[in-house]
Amino acid sequence: MDEKIVLLGHGSGGGLSHELIEGLFVRYFANPLLLPLEDATVFRFPQGRIAFTTDSYVVKPLFFPGGDIGRLAVCGTVNDLSMRGAQPLYLSAGFIIEEGFPVSDLERIVASMATAAKEAGVSIVCGDTKVVERRAADGLYINTAGVGVVAEGISVSIRNAKPGDAVIVSGTMGDHGVCVLSQRKSLHFRSPLQSDAAPLNGLARAVLEASGEVHAMRDPTRGGLATTLKEIATGSSVGIEVEEEQIPVSDAVRGACEMLGLDHLYLANEGKLVAVVAASDASSVLEAMRQDPHGRDASLIGRITADHPAMVTIRNPFGARRILEMLASDQFPRIC
Amino acid sequence: MLRSDAFRDPVIVEKLKEKIWAASTRSIKIMEFCGTHTHAVHRFGIRGLLPTTIEMFSGPGCPVCVTDTADIDYAVALSRIPDVIVTTFGDLLKVPGSRESLLLSRASGARVEMVYSPLDALKFASDNPSYRVVFLGIGFETTAPAVAASIVEAERSGLGNYSVFSMHKLTPPAMRAILDFHEIALDAILCPGHVSVVTGWKAWRFLPDYHHIAAAVAGFEPVDILRGITEIVRQCEEDKPRIANAYPRSVTREGNGAAQEMMERVFETGHASWRGLGKIPMSGLKIRDGYGLHDATRLFDVEVPESSSPEGCHCGEVIRGVLAPNGCPLFRSVCTPAHPVGPCMVSTEGSCAAYYLYG
Amino acid sequence: MHMCLAVPALITKIDGTMAEATLSGNETSVNVLFTPGVKVGDYVIMHAGYAIGIMSSSEAQETFDLLDEMTGEDAEE
Numbered sequence: 001m002d003e004k005i006v007l008l009g010h011g012s013g014g015g016l017s018h019e020l021i022e023g024l025f026v027r028y029f030a031n032p033l034l035l036p037l038e039d040a041t042v043f044r045f046p047q048g049r050i051a052f053t054t055d056s057y058v059v060k061p062l063f064f065p066g067g068d069i070g071r072l073a074v075c076g077t078v079n080d081l082s083m084r085g086a087q088p089l090y091l092s093a094g095f096i097i098e099e100g101f102p103v104s105d106l107e108r109i110v111a112s113m114a115t116a117a118k119e120a121g122v123s124i125v126c127g128d129t130k131v132v133e134r135r136a137a138d139g140l141y142i143n144t145a146g147v148g149v150v151a152e153g154i155s156v157s158i159r160n161a162k163p164g165d166a167v168i169v170s171g172t173m174g175d176h177g178v179c180v181l182s183q184r185k186s187l188h189f190r191s192p193l194q195s196d197a198a199p200l201n202g203l204a205r206a207v208l209e210a211s212g213e214v215h216a217m218r219d220p221t222r223g224g225l226a227t228t229l230k231e232i233a234t235g236s237s238v239g240i241e242v243e244e245e246q247i248p249v250s251d252a253v254r255g256a257c258e259m260l261g262l263d264h265l266y267l268a269n270e271g272k273l274v275a276v277v278a279a280s281d282a283s284s285v286l287e288a289m290r291q292d293p294h295g296r297d298a299s300l301i302g303r304i305t306a307d308h309p310a311m312v313t314i315r316n317p318f319g320a321r322r323i324l325e326m327l328a329s330d331q332f333p334r335i336c
Numbered sequence: 337m338l339r340s341d342a343f344r345d346p347v348i349v350e351k352l353k354e355k356i357w358a359a360s361t362r363s364i365k366i367m368e369f370c371g372t373h374t375h376a377v378h379r380f381g382i383r384g385l386l387p388t389t390i391e392m393f394s395g396p397g398c399p400v401c402v403t404d405t406a407d408i409d410y411a412v413a414l415s416r417i418p419d420v421i422v423t424t425f426g427d428l429l430k431v432p433g434s435r436e437s438l439l440l441s442r443a444s445g446a447r448v449e450m451v452y453s454p455l456d457a458l459k460f461a462s463d464n465p466s467y468r469v470v471f472l473g474i475g476f477e478t479t480a481p482a483v484a485a486s487i488v489e490a491e492r493s494g495l496g497n498y499s500v501f502s503m504h505k506l507t508p509p510a511m512r513a514i515l516d517f518h519e520i521a522l523d524a525i526l527c528p529g530h531v532s533v534v535t536g537w538k539a540w541r542f543l544p545d546y547h548h549i550a551a552a553v554a555g556f557e558p559v560d561i562l563r564g565i566t567e568i569v570r571q572c573e574e575d576k577p578r579i580a581n582a583y584p585r586s587v588t589r590e591g592n593g594a595a596q597e598m599m600e601r602v603f604e605t606g607h608a609s610w611r612g613l614g615k616i617p618m619s620g621l622k623i624r625d626g627y628g629l630h631d632a633t634r635l636f637d638v639e640v641p642e643s644s645s646p647e648g649c650h651c652g653e654v655i656r657g658v659l660a661p662n663g664c665p666l667f668r669s670v671c672t673p674a675h676p677v678g679p680c681m682v683s684t685e686g687s688c689a690a691y692y693l694y695g
Numbered sequence: 696m697h698m699c700l701a702v703p704a705l706i707t708k709i710d711g712t713m714a715e716a717t718l719s720g721n722e723t724s725v726n727v728l729f730t731p732g733v734k735v736g737d738y739v740i741m742h743a744g745y746a747i748g749i750m751s752s753s754e755a756q757e758t759f760d761l762l763d764e765m766t767g768e769d770a771e772e
Contacts, residue, residue, distance in 0.1 A: 182721070186450075186451070186452070186456060188452070188456075188724055189721050189722065189723040190721065190722040191720070191721045191722075192720045192721075193721075251719045251720060252719050252720040252721055254719055255718040255719025255720060256718075256719070256721045258702045258718060258719075259702055259704075259718050259723065259741075260452075261684065313695075316380060316381055317344070317346040317349075318346055318349045318350070318380065318381065318385060318558060319384075319385075320380065320381020320382070320384040320385060321381065321384070322378070322379070322381050322384075322694045322695045323693075323694060323695030325692060325693045325694075325695075327673065327693075340702070342759075351762070352762070425743075452743065452744060453744025454743065454744070455726060455744045455745075456744070475743075478701065478742055478743075478747065479743055481729060481747070482726075482742070482744065482745045482747075485728055485729075485745070530701045530740065530742060530747065533701070533740055533747050533748040534747055534748075559762070563758075563762070584751070584754040584757065584758060585751050585752075585754040585755040585758060586740055586748055586750055586751075587748075592729055592747060592748055594728065594729045594730070594731060595729040595747060598728075
């Protein structure tokens with residue numbers, strides 16, 4: 001395509017649309033299921049139950065160290081499927097683009113989505129593009145939906161945590177949140193941090209292979225680890241007790257949090273997971289996670305308990321135990 | 337060595353804890369004055385480390401909490417003026433006014449921008465010459481110098497569209513008011529560390545000298561707070577109240593002269609209304625006539641209907657330390673961070689927010 | 696944002712009343728109008744974009760010595 005910027009015509013379904021779709025989306029997402037460009041993509045599904053999820057991405061800024069909105073859009077949906085023990089297979093991608101959006105930026109984002117899809121071993125098999133007039137959208141919004149297959153016998157749910165279970169986290173907390181905030185000019189701080197956005201289906205599979213008693217998994221995105229733990233505690237009507245010192249956090253995140261008055265436990269992660277497994281399997285799960293590039297810093301952070309259901313407590317290095325509550329809302333909007 | 341982690345060393349914390357337990361024989365009541373101290377005490381679980389002889393009370397040192405509803409209403413009214421951009425520290429956004437908060441006003445189309453520094457507000461003013469930019473000045477002596485500097489800078493660079501709505505207040509008058517009310521028989525006050533960086537620890541001389549109560553200036557890390565409490569315990573056990581500087585790496589006797597001069601240059605003291613404490617003479621900072629062109633109260637003539645406090649709100653008593661957050665009938669049931677009734681639940685330094693978040 | 700929130704940051708560069716500071720690898724700008732004697736290598740207390748004081752490493756060291764003394768086996772009582 002010749003245009004340097006996206007025009008209203010590119011979303012109207014006519015010749016310009018086809019140029020955009022073929023020139024950009026099909027070129028990067030190339031796969032036999034997408035190519036026919038039918039109204040709907042039809043495929044056979046492997047034996048098992050279907051896992052289905054959707055998410056919309058409105059992150060600002062669109063590009064940040066370690067990723068961009070496209071990478072988030074693919075990884076986020078792949079991860080949501082993986083957290084239910086599903087093998088992710090196919091994604092859809094819907095784009096709402098503001099008129100005037102630079103094609104070079106769109107291309108960067110689409111290329112990034114293709115890379116992420118390849119990393120995850122999934123295909124983007126259908127999509128949609130709409131263009132709205134200037135100022136009717138802020139640059140670009142992406143929606144992805146995804147399907148995966150859940151094998152028989154797998155039952156991973158935030159309602160399944162059992163007292164005595166071990167709570168494990170796959171790595172450092174708060175990296176994505178701090179990284180995106182550092183890109184917000186209004187906050188005036190520059191950080192060496194990169195977003196941790198990554199597909200976790202490989203890591204999730206390693207966890208499931210290391211233990212037949214994986215009860216819950218969740219990726220701590222918006223609201224951070226604290227919110228995810230609270231969701232598990234509430235969902236399973238159990239209590240959770242964690243040790244602050246066992247929660248991995250990088251120096252840079254600690255420092256940024258001090259500077260901005262934030263708590264890393266509430267900041268978004270886009271390439272981390274929390275796993276709740278039977279206590280007897282904790283060591284083998286940890287070992288398996290640490291072999292995976294996305295689980296090197298995996299750490300056992302706490303236990304599920306029958307005490308104080310729906311409540312999460314955290315013990316600080318001085319031995320004092322306090323409650324970890326959910327925040328009312330994110331202090332900063334559009335982190336993912 | 338100056339980094340915060342050194343002052344979170346669990347070994348030192350444990351030692352200070354043992355020292356406090358060994359030394360404390362009499363029951364004492366300590367008020368930690370500053371909202372950030374309240375937050376830190378809860379976050380680090382300090383109460384759980386102390387013997388039952390020591391009772392801690394939260395004071396009115398939370399600038400957002402002590403801001404009168406009438407002031408919030410005025411700020412909201414300003415935001416409704418079409419060519420006005422209101423710039424504010426984040427904490428003030430969700431505080432309910434008589435009718436709405438700044439956040440609601442923004443959601444309905446008003447221009448309200450969150451900033452981390454008055455320097456950012458100045459930038460809004462220079463980037464938006466066709467708008468009038470108002471900065472909501474809240475905070476005690478720690479923040480007032482920075483706001484004063486922004487007014488001087490606006491004057492210097494001819495930023496006629498920048499003004500400040502000063503709700504700044506002074507700490508010592510509030511302490512005196514609390515002691516005069518005598519609702520709690522306080523034995524000691526843990527003095528605010530960063531206010532003291534500006535005022536110097538001499539500002540608290542009146543506590544032992546006039547009120548015969550113990551005082552220690554403390555920083556905000558666990559080691560700092562416990563060190564301050566250790567000093568206080570010692571003073572109380574010996575019945576020798578004095579002002580101890582338990583934050584010597586940051587606080588000096590005289591404080592920051594340049595900051596004090598800047599405050600003096602731009603502000604004069606006047607009466608101020610404090611939520612929970614009422615009207616306290618000579619406790620607020622007003623912008624001097626010489627800088628009147630940057631004083632929002634002189635520039636904007638807005639109609640603000642009668643202000644009313646939220647029904648059933650007990651923030652006043654929480655602010656004075658006479659009611660613990662979980663003693664308020666609205667706490668957690670009606671008043672939560674998602675749906676706050678009063679500022680004590682909204683502000684990151686409010687007692688209720690600290691109780692809710694940290695237990 | 697905490698109204699008393701002030702963090703120790705290390706000054707790495709000074710240019711008039713503006714300076715660059717770092718905190719655990721994160722960089723930020725800080726106005727040093729109120730700390731006229733500040734030098735590169737000093738730790739300042741940063742609040743609302745301004746340095747409100749210079750931290751004293753000798754006092755910090757003394758603090759640790761004192762704490763050692765206070766909480767040692769032979770603490771005076």
